Amino acid sequence: xxxxxxxxxxxxxxxVWNLYVWVTxxxxxxPDHHLDGFYxxxxxxxxxxxxxAAVAGALGVKALRAYRATRR
Numbered sequence: 091x092x093x094x095x096x097x098x099x100x101x102x103x104x105x106v107w108n109l110y111v112w113v114t115x116x117x118x119x120x121p122d123h124h125l126d127g128f129y130x131x132x133x134x135x136x137x138x139x140x141x142x143a144a145v146a147g148a149l150g151v152k153a154l155r156a157y158r159a160t161r162r
Contacts, residue, residue, distance in 0.1 A: 108140060
């Protein structure tokens with residue numbers, strides 16, 4: 091499968107944005123919640139979301155490296 095450079099940058103941007111959103115959420119919510127249901131559920135959802143974003147980001151970086159290698 092070949093990804094365009096535009097799609098690769100989109101995946102990298104998606105990963106960065108997702109990480110920013112969840113880190114900000116945890117930083118803002120953690121002082122107010124101490125392992126209640128709301129916090130636990132959102133930490134699990136955030137962990138899954140960040141994990142999927144890491145996969146998308148890794149694919150984007152791999153596609154960008156492949157693109158650069160073919161241009162040389």
